[in-house]
Amino acid sequence: MKGYRLLTSDIRAAMQKQKFFLIAGVIFALQWISGYLEICSDPVGIKSNLEFSLGEMFLYCFQGIDPLLDTDGAVVLRLPIGWLSVFLEAHFSVIGYAENFTLYGQQYFFRSGNRSWWWISKCIWNVSTTVLYFALGFTVYGLLTFFRGGSLKLEKMEGFLLLIILVCISWNLFQMYISMYVGTFIGILISIVTLLSSVFIYSPLLPGNYLMYLRTEKFMGNGMKTVNGYYIVSLLTVIAIVGGILKSRHLDYLVEE
């Protein structure tokens, strides 16, 4: 009961800080859709012959970019700006946790009554926010597809969508965990650098590679294995939750404003 009260208060407090990011998420979704609709309605567009469906729209949004190597094996400098914006926004959507490391958060910290519960509540809030971010985006996609008479079939995207949500959840938890050590600004900076590195470095150790459909084993054959994605998700989640509990047990709340 105590944990429940802590969590609901956490969500109420944090929503105030992050609602702008979530609204921005919906606007991003609308931008994506308008881009997709433009391609679909273009008589000579590359997708003009495809059926208009939710699955195709997700593919358009989450395709990312193929490994950036030219025929000589050198890295080609290209940026999938749209794809990056979706996932950067996902990382920013949980930035409300910064409130927990301020003087205001101090009131929550001691009122929680238990340091471990305090951290677990933050983790549940973090996961809820990431899920909400994707739920809002997907709902906008679904509604517009429906009202435009498109098919709501996800086709080959089902498993991939689950993986990207889980990768984002685990990374956002990890981002919050490292922010306890390095501060909120450096924490988000590490997320940005890691996401950007994923574009240029084709490695199973960089989570961003699992967020691009064009790099999956489904598309490339020898692409990123889904099972490895789940290993990364599990590892990051365990580090963030267990590490966070251990850190919070010894945390000195010394913040000054």
Next chain:
Amino acid sequence: MVIRLEKAGKKIRNNIILDNINMELRNGRIYGFQGINGCGKTMLMRLISGLMKPTSGSVIVDEKILGKDIDFPEKMGLLLENPAFLEHYTGVQNLKLLAGLKEYIDEEQIYRTLRRVGLNPNDKRKYKKYSLGMKQKLGIAAAIMEQPELLILDEPTNALDQRSIASILNIIMEEKKRGALIVLACHDGYILENLADEIFTLENGRIVNTLKR
């Protein structure tokens, strides 16, 4: 409530912040702490509140070791440094949010507390529009609203006018009569001499003088 500090000390990056603090604090009394800036008053309050862990010795609250048996004293009100609240919420909304964590009190008690510190509970202004004095009063309201057994107040008279100071000192005395254990840090020696039952003077993280009244 009885709080005992036994050889409590704190080091941060090899700097001794608090050194060999021994004291016993009992309910129904006011304990004053004085000393120059950086002498360790706020750090000592953090130690007593459980916000910070000692690197040596221990803090014992009702025979329970802080950080081992319990993480924080159960019924505690705290105003440490500057008050901080959610800027886009009104005073009432902020207090409701905090009170919701423990559900010890209802809305009426929140309203009563706000009136007690001299704030209007029906004030629709957001916290960010509050003056410094109003922010301080809201911080005090948050600390006392749940009728805590342990009340820690760090410079509670900051930013207050003379009339408000008198009102807040009156509240502190009322809280003492209710049976709360009050830990009070204040730059104003005159306030401490008039309120505190025991005054500790800190210097470089050590208690150098104790004055009992």
